[in-house]
Amino acid sequence: MQFFSEGLIAFASHFASSLAFLFLFIAVYIRITPYKEIALIREGNTAAAASLSGAVLGYCVALASSVAHSIDLLDMLVWGSIALFVQLLAFFATRLMLPDLMKDVPQNKLASGIFLGAISLGMGILNAACQSY
Numbered sequence: 001m002q003f004f005s006e007g008l009i010a011f012a013s014h015f016a017s018s019l020a021f022l023f024l025f026i027a028v029y030i031r032i033t034p035y036k037e038i039a040l041i042r043e044g045n046t047a048a049a050a051s052l053s054g055a056v057l058g059y060c061v062a063l064a065s066s067v068a069h070s071i072d073l074l075d076m077l078v079w080g081s082i083a084l085f086v087q088l089l090a091f092f093a094t095r096l097m098l099p100d101l102m103k104d105v106p107q108n109k110l111a112s113g114i115f116l117g118a119i120s121l122g123m124g125i126l127n128a129a130c131q132s133y
Contacts, residue, residue: 021080035106047113054117058124059087065128090123
């Protein structure tokens with residue numbers, strides 16, 4: 001029974017930390033973009049939905065890897081922070097590749113939204129793989 005309770009505590013601490021990291025990532029991400037993703041999504045903007053969804057999924061993949069490969073909660077917190085930073089870099093790199101991205105997404109140009117989402121997801125997959133040391 002002690003093994004179960006220790007496992008449950010580890011699960012709860014990692015899960016709660018992961019949710020906190022996810023909410024932090026979303027909060028930071030929607031603040032670094034010059035457009036209002038949530039409002040755009042509520043209005044039916046598919047490009048905003050694709051880009052934010054890719055960013056969230058990319059971060060979740062990387063965060064899941066940090067949980068799976070960490071040796072304890074502190075290790076997971078360090079790698080979760082690194083993953084957050086790398087995922088934000090993906091946005092800035094894509095912004096450099098597509099200078100019109102900041103006006104394309106609010107104008108619902110789906111190609112830009114999908115590309116940003118795909119870069120974010122791809123970066124998350126690479127991010128996760130690099131954490132599996």
